[in-house]
Amino acid sequence: MNPYLDIFSIGSQKEFEKITLKVFRHQYEHNQVYQDFCSLLKKDKTNVKSLEEIPFLPIQFFKSHAVLSTSNPIQETFTSSGTSGMISSKHLVTDLSLYEQSFRKAFSQFYGNSEDYVILALLPSYLEREGSSLIYMVNDLIESSNHPESGFYLHNYDELVQQLIKIDSSGKDVLLIGVTYALLDVVEKQTFQLKNTIIMETGGMKGKRKEIIREELHEILGNGFGVSAIHSEYGMTELLSQAYSLGNGIFECPPWMQILIRDTEDALTYVDFGKTGGINVIDLANINSCSFIATQDLGKKYPNHSFEVLGRFDSSDIRGCNLMVV
Structure with a gap:
């Protein structure tokens, strides 16, 4: 050890x-x-x-x-997405259990037990490539959530909209983790009044949309999903830990x-x-x-x-x- x-x-x-x-x-x-x-x-x-x-x-x-x-x-090489033509970062990981301990303990510190949530992930840019540390983390959280409704969504927004409304209205606690541009796509298709859902954006337009300031982004998402605060995750390929914001763009780190x-x-x-x-x-x-x-x-x-x-x-x-x- x-x-x-x-x-x-x-x-x-x-x-x-x-x-x-x-x-x-x-x-x-x-x-x-x-x-x-x-x-x-x-x-x-x-x-x-x-x-x-x-x-x-x-x-x-x-x-x-x-x-x-x-x-x-x-054991694993995590790579950054980057835009086309850019060289990707490579994080060479020799002990995946360290990464797992880090993200599990941090999630637990900020959100409690992952088993208490239906975890929905809208991460198309990440799902469409190999080597995403975010996908590794979210997949682990989905598996540990023990809810059959938990899962990934790619471009099937209509299915996600139906699931989100159905699960939220059933009274179950939901965590929707999404890449920023895809969350904006969803609220352009449908407005919600969610009562039991946390919306967490992982940042970045990935070249799909014009970048906008956080206050404007969170206002659009808050109004679109009908929630009072938008949560955020701050992480990157080169780190094995994440900071979280439970609203207002103020992040806190694990110890x-x-x-x-x-x-x-x-x-x-x-x-x-x-x-x-x-x-x-x-x-x-x-x-x-x-x-x-x-x-x-x-x-x-x-x-x-x-x-x-x-x-x-x-x-x-x-x-x-x-x-x-x-």
Whole structure:
């Protein structure tokens, strides 16, 4: 058993910081890609003493390198969708049980037992390709829900509409997880007054529609489904953990995941609470790849560790990180 896998029992900020620094030293020693990157920034095991001093690997590296902190065999390769012609990110996963523990525990923390829900998934862009970590997670939740009505939908919107109305009106609790553009397609076909359903959007138009701001999106979806709040999931191929928003676009992380907000002009410094910057993610479930990821997303962080996602850097293909020039 890896000595660092007490990540799921973290109970305080002090404990999080202690384990995070252990994970940093472990990955510095065992991940050559990460060690080389740290060396460019003149960082090593001796001069990193706090979370703010840890180097965050630009997410772009998952496109160009095998990011691994172990020599164990690869069990699964998760790939990003990307738009056509773009190089996909590859997350090489050597221990699927870590991913399963992470998403099951996080889901349970925010939503309770998956058995208590009929889980409907409207994820066409993800279903139509191989290697989606989101499909892996949702499929597991559907199987554990133990409701025969739970399942995936591709383009069969009419069937989904009928099922959703029928199950919601029966009084069962429903969770509809959908890619943003497909949820918009549904409410253009039908308006609802749902009483027992949570709508969770996983973000992204996947090139199918024009991007719109979150407030406008959630207003359209809230009105269309007849619900007071739209929930959101924040995850990506390069992470084995997810943050969740139960409404208003404010995300919270499970105890083994945190974010820092870097200055957009100087990627090695951090901005104050409430200020906009680039999102850096600490994901301790990434123990076997890299737990310190500089994303291409813009956001704000608040004193209680919650955060907002405000959009992406303009030069999305360089993943918004001026560390790429070092």
